[in-house]
Amino acid sequence: AKEQGRNNYQFYTHEMNERISKRVQLEKRLRTALEHDEFVLHYQPQIDLKTGQVSGSEALIRWNQPDMGLVSPMEFIPIAEETGLIVPIGEWVLRRACEQNVLWQKAGYPQMKVSANLSARQFVQKNLVENIQQILTDTGLDPELLELEITESIAMQQEEYVVSKLNALRGIGIKIAIDDFGTGYSSLSYIKKLPINTLKIDKSFLTDIKNESDEEEITSTIIALAKNLKLNVIAEGVETKEQLQFLQQRRCDEAQGYLFSKPLSDKDFEALLMKQKDP
Ligand code: C2E
Ligand code: CA
Ligand code: CA
Ligand code: CA
Secondary structure (H helix, E strand, C coil): CHHHHHHHHHHHHHHHHHHHHHHHHHHHHHHHHCCCCCEEEEEEEEEECCCCCEEEEEEEEEEEECCCEEECHHHHHHHHHHHCCHHHHHHHHHHHHHHHHHHHHHCCCCCCEEEEECCHHHHCCCCHHHHHHHHHHHHCCCHHHEEEEEEHHHHCCCHHHHHHHHHHHHHCCCEEEEEEECCCCCCHHHHHHCCCCEEEECCHHHHCHHHCCHHHHHHHHHHHHHHHCCCEEEEECCCCHHHHHHHHHCCCCEEECCCCCCCECHHHHHHHHHHHHCC
16 A cells, blocks of 8 residues: 555656646747737627627637647636736737727728736736727727726725726726626625726526526626616626527626637638628
């Protein structure tokens, strides 16, 4: 038994070593990925539930790694966060998303908003507001068409700081959404104090809607809360007709999920816009 224990231990350290060296490798490659232009944005349509039309998109990053193909953000965003690389990467995301939105407008598609995810590291960056202002100026995007998604956990940091940062962001005309809402246990009185535009219902609450579960209750409550506070409310992770019907009955404003479309490359997203224009 003692022997076996030791073997297990060796096996474990071997696996750990492998994981660590993989991670170091990934970090190294991540450092050069921006220079080598290896990131791409995919866009997931957001649907206005009143009209059924595309009202905007969420820009989601992918890493087109030469030997690995498209790498999911779940694999590299946490490392980018830890190393601080998320700051230049996040700036690239914002610039690219704004640029693309202007291109679509110039091509004659209806005005749409674009949402981009803002990480905790970016949120606390000193010159965040100036950087975003610069991106808006350079790309010519109407600030009203840009929405930043910050997670509920970022929003729950020190109140005065968060409120003043959000006010500064809203001061340049952009919008703020609280992402993964409902997972962070923030109180209603707290949410009420934040200068935000949108609540984004976390996809975990949509999963069980068909089973008459607590999630139904939570989703209904969030929609009602948003209405009460005059906030826009969007559900993410909508995969079934039943979920859509549930949301429509409660007059949720917008929805996003595989039922409508997975995140699409810029070309595929444009094809979708074209189809909507001339069905
Ligand atoms: P998120 O912001 O919550 O984004 C939604 C995720 O749900 C996306 O995964 C999207 O592809 C996925 N999704 C969309 N519809 C459905 C659906 O119907 N069912 C299910 N199960 N999932 C759906 P993705 O693109 O892999 O992104 C994962 C996470 O990575 C994002 O979660 C976000 O936290 C982060 N991320 C992505 N792009 C960026 C970025 O540019 N900057 C930062 N800081 N984080 C990003
Ligand atoms: Ca998001
Ligand atoms: Ca989310
Ligand atoms: Ca659930």
